[in-house]
Amino acid sequence: xxxxxxxxxxxxxxxxxxxxxxxxxxAFDGVHNxxxxxxxxxxFFFYVALVTGIYLFIFYRTSLEGAWESVEYLTHEQWYAGGxxxxxxxxxxxxxxxxxxxxxxxxxIRSRHKGPRWFSWxxxxxxxxxxxxxxxxxxxxxxxELAQYVAVGSARLMDWLPIFTDxxxxxxxxxxxxxxxxxxxxxxxxxxxxxxxxxxxIWFHLLRVRRPRINPTRKLMLGSLVALLVLSVLVPVYSHxxxxxxxxxxxxxxxxxxxxxxxxxxxxxxxxxxxxxxxxTLVLAALPWLPxxxxxxxxxxxxxxxxxxxxxxxxxxxxxxxxxxxxxxxNFKLEAKVxxxxxxxxxxxxxxxxxxxxxxxxxxxxxxxxMPHFTMEDFRLQIDVAADKxxxxxxxxGCDHGPRVERVAGxxxxxxxxxxVGMIPPAGIDYAMRSTGYSGVAIAGCEGCDCHHRLGDDFTxxxxxxxxxxxLRKRVPxxxxxxxxxxxGDETRLDQKLTEFGKHLADLSGEEEQTDPQESGRRxxxx
Amino acid sequence: xxxxxxxxxxxxAWTLFLVVIAAFAMGPAFSPVPEGYGELKISMAxxxxxxxPCRPLTEEEQTDLPPTRRVTEVCPRGRVPTLVRVRLDGxxxxxxxxxxxxxxxxxxAYLLEFEPLPAGHYELELALRDSPREEGYDMQRQFKLAxxxxxxxxxxxxxxxxxxxxxx
Ligand code: HEM
Ligand code: SF4
Ligand code: SF4
Numbered sequence: 001x002x003x004x005x006x007x008x009x010x011x012x013x014x015x016x017x018x019x020x021x022x023x024x025x026x027a028f029d030g031v032h033n034x035x036x037x038x039x040x041x042x043x044f045f046f047y048v049a050l051v052t053g054i055y056l057f058i059f060y061r062t063s064l065e066g067a068w069e070s071v072e073y074l075t076h077e078q079w080y081a082g083g084x085x086x087x088x089x090x091x092x093x094x095x096x097x098x099x100x101x102x103x104x105x106x107x108x109i110r111s112r113h114k115g116p117r118w119f120s121w122x123x124x125x126x127x128x129x130x131x132x133x134x135x136x137x138x139x140x141x142x143x144x145e146l147a148q149y150v151a152v153g154s155a156r157l158m159d160w161l162p163i164f165t166d167x168x169x170x171x172x173x174x175x176x177x178x179x180x181x182x183x184x185x186x187x188x189x190x191x192x193x194x195x196x197x198x199x200x201x202i203w204f205h206l207l208r209v210r211r212p213r214i215n216p217t218r219k220l221m222l223g224s225l226v227a228l229l230v231l232s233v234l235v236p237v238y239s240h241x242x243x244x245x246x247x248x249x250x251x252x253x254x255x256x257x258x259x260x261x262x263x264x265x266x267x268x269x270x271x272x273x274x275x276x277x278x279x280x281t282l283v284l285a286a287l288p289w290l291p292x293x294x295x296x297x298x299x300x301x302x303x304x305x306x307x308x309x310x311x312x313x314x315x316x317x318x319x320x321x322x323x324x325x326x327x328x329x330x331n332f333k334l335e336a337k338v339x340x341x342x343x344x345x346x347x348x349x350x351x352x353x354x355x356x357x358x359x360x361x362x363x364x365x366x367x368x369x370x371m372p373h374f375t376m377e378d379f380r381l382q383i384d385v386a387a388d389k390x391x392x393x394x395x396x397x398g399c400d401h402g403p404r405v406e407r408v409a410g411x412x413x414x415x416x417x418x419x420x421v422g423m424i425p426p427a428g429i430d431y432a433m434r435s436t437g438y439s440g441v442a443i444a445g446c447e448g449c450d451c452h453h454r455l456g457d458d459f460t461x462x463x464x465x466x467x468x469x470x471x472l473r474k475r476v477p478x479x480x481x482x483x484x485x486x487x488x489g490d491e492t493r494l495d496q497k498l499t500e501f502g503k504h505l506a507d508l509s510g511e512e513e514q515t516d517p518q519e520s521g522r523r524x525x526x527x
Numbered sequence: 528x529x530x531x532x533x534x535x536x537x538x539x540a541w542t543l544f545l546v547v548i549a550a551f552a553m554g555p556a557f558s559p560v561p562e563g564y565g566e567l568k569i570s571m572a573x574x575x576x577x578x579x580p581c582r583p584l585t586e587e588e589q590t591d592l593p594p595t596r597r598v599t600e601v602c603p604r605g606r607v608p609t610l611v612r613v614r615l616d617g618x619x620x621x622x623x624x625x626x627x628x629x630x631x632x633x634x635x636a637y638l639l640e641f642e643p644l645p646a647g648h649y650e651l652e653l654a655l656r657d658s659p660r661e662e663g664y665d666m667q668r669q670f671k672l673a674x675x676x677x678x679x680x681x682x683x684x685x686x687x688x689x690x691x692x693x694x695x
Contacts, residue, residue, distance in 0.1 A: 023536065024536075024540055026533070026536060027532075027533050027535075027536025027537045027539070027540055028533075028536075028537060028540070029533070034540070090552060091548055091552060094548045094551070094552045095544070095548060098544070098547060098548070149559055156641075159639070165628035165629065165634060165637060166572065166628065166635070166637050167637055167639045169639050170570055170572065170637070170639055173568055173570045173639070173681055173683070174681055174692065223537065223541060224541075224544075226541075227541040227544060227545055228545075228548075230545065231545045231548060231549060235549050235553075237552075237553065238553075244694075245679065246678065246679055246681075246694035246695065247677050247678060247679055247694060248559060248560050248564075248565060248566045248643075248677055248678070248679045249559060249677075250558055250559075250560065250562070250676070250677050251556045251557070251558050252556060252557050252558070252559065253553040253554045253556050254553075254554065254555075254556070254557045255551070255552050255553065256551040256552075256555075257551055257552065263557045263559075266557075266559050
């Protein structure tokens with residue numbers, strides 16, 4: 001059984017991505033897979049560049065004659081500190097471009113830019129420009145031949161726009177034309193202006209992301225830092241000869257991560273670069289609406305079951321629930337209210353509502369907050385429907401974004417795919433084992449730190465561990481509960497895990513029968 | 528064994544990451560101009576003549592003006608576009624009519640061109656028309672340009688002066 005939202009949009013691209021990422025997940029144990037932390041890694045590389053940049057600036061001289069020499073001093077005479085930090089500064093910035101590029105592609109392939117999530121996407125787009133300006137302004141500061149090429153190129157790009165009447169490039173027609181004050185300006189932009197703008201822009205980018213993961217795991221921070229340090233020692237960064245506007249640089253060792261637009265300009269024209277940059281930005285900005293997607297029905301509050309506890313508002317990863325003043329006569333202060341513009345129909349709120357319990361007798365079964373296209377009634381029906389085969393079988397909950405559980409359905413497994421495993425109310429697990437007679441329950445969700453809805457896996461784990469309300473009751477035998485976190489496409493491994501789990505359950509039942517013959521019948525009694 | 532495999536995997540991943548960075552952070556090299564080339568920059572910041580010349584005011588016109596603003600001459604602000612023609616060994620490489628800057632076209636006419644050229648000796652001719660005339664030029668200059676590979680020469684057109692500056 002899958003919900004209507006199941007396996008949305010570019011399924012094949014998503015599965016290909018998952019397949020490509022699988023070796024990394026094996027190596028990094030899922031949770032530490034760098035691909036699950038691309039946004040956070042970008043921020044981390046930004047920190048590294050910030051700290052190393054502050055050190056470099058202590059020795060940097062903001063003058064025409066001093067700029068190049070001070071960087072040379074750092075590179076050669078102080079190679080053991082300044083030189084390594086200079087290289088680290090450059091490589092961390094390059095690393096940020098890689099993680100940023102992958103971040104964009106990945107969010108797009110996983111359709112995390114659509115629906116109410118458009119906001120993070122759209123506010124991400126200016127960050128690309130900010131990151132590029134960071135790099136470009138940084139290269140000016142060295143004032144070597146590459147800086148000269150970049151400075152003239154940037155000025156020519158600006159001159160193409162109808163802004164300045166006196167062309168900016170005229171500042172670079174001769175060595176005499178260049179002003180030392182320019183270096184003060186560029187240093188200000190690179191060291192003060194852009195960092196402030198970047199921090200504000202990242203804050204804005206994450207404004208609608210509840211509990212964003214802004215730090216990668218420690219292991220990843222350490223790993224990437226060591227890797228970049230190794231590179232800095234093995235391949236130290238150097239400068240080109242000092243800038244000389246009486247010469248044209250004949251060969252330049254370009255940083256293609258930041259400066260690729262300049263060769264493109266040399267080979268084509270300023271107009272073409274603007275066309276690519278402007279057109280690319282517009283297309284990228286429009287992607288959340290291309291093609292327009294049908295919005296699945298949003299969560300609905302059912303007031304007779306809502307006590308105003310606020311758990312759902314606390315858990316909604318999209319901040320789509322507000323607790324507002326009670327509108328009915330019941331003696332509670334607050335009630336939940338869904339903002340349809342922010343709700344992505346993940347169902348996590350249903351999982352967090354204490355009223356979501358299949359044990360309740362009412363028909364149809366309702367709860368405080370639920371998805372119109374997959375109600376609590378549907379949930380209970382799905383568990384009950386295979387009750388005849390439940391004894392000795394395993395109930396497998398999956399989600400629409402993790403491994404496709406329907407692939408492992410069989411005589412001994414009944415599968416239910418939900419929009420997110422975070423939708424499973426803990427009482428539902430209890431119910432499946434006690435009232436329906438499944439010998440075990442398996443939950444197969446997205447891999448660690450890679451939940452499509454960002455927090456579903458964490459919440460599920462915390463509810464099972466009773467670290468989060470509502471907790472899974474203590475009476476539920478944890479040894480009969482399996483949680484597996486893996487990517488879509490990894491169904492063979494899921495199948496293996498389930499086979500092992502089946503054996504484990506059979507062993508458990510065997511033991512139980514030997515030690516306490518009544519024990520295994522208990523489940524039936526409860527029914 | 529699996530632990531070892533995982534560590535090898537991690538090492539491989541970081542190595543790949545470093546290789547990608549190292550491959551593009553400082554190269555492959557790019558040549559902005561082809562081998563054996565230099566560059567000629569043509570930069571102009573030139574004030575052309577007025578479209579209409581200054582004209583003395585008649586007595587009558589003067590008395591019409593408020594006493595504190597009374598002037599004897601008015602100068603219409605607009606300047607004519609500057610026609611620039613540059614020939615290299617007889618071949619026309621620049622032929623542009625550059626408008627004066629500003630909303631009222633009352634500023635200087637600015638032009639900046641970068642011309643990559645094979646190194647060598649050239650006859651450089653500049654012709655400028657900056658008055659309302661329809662034919663002929665107001666200024667003509669000739670220079671000998673000896674361009675070496677990697678050198679960037681500058682033809683600088685100012686208000687009244689023109690200079691060709693070669694790298695030392
Ligand atoms: C400096 C550049 C950027 C940084 C540091 C950054 C950082 C982040 C972080 C930390 C997250 C939250 C991850 C999580 O907690 O799950 C995130 C999410 C996201 N980012 Fe970025 N990002 C950047 C640029 C971009 C760009 C350029 C785009 C797209 C054009 C983009 C699109 C997204 C999307 C769609 C999400 C998902 C939001 C959601 O889960 O609802 N980001 N980013
Ligand atoms: S379905 Fe998801 S996004 Fe919508 S209100 Fe519930 S938790 Fe929030
Ligand atoms: S979790 Fe349930 S009971 Fe609590 S506020 Fe939300 S809808 Fe109401």
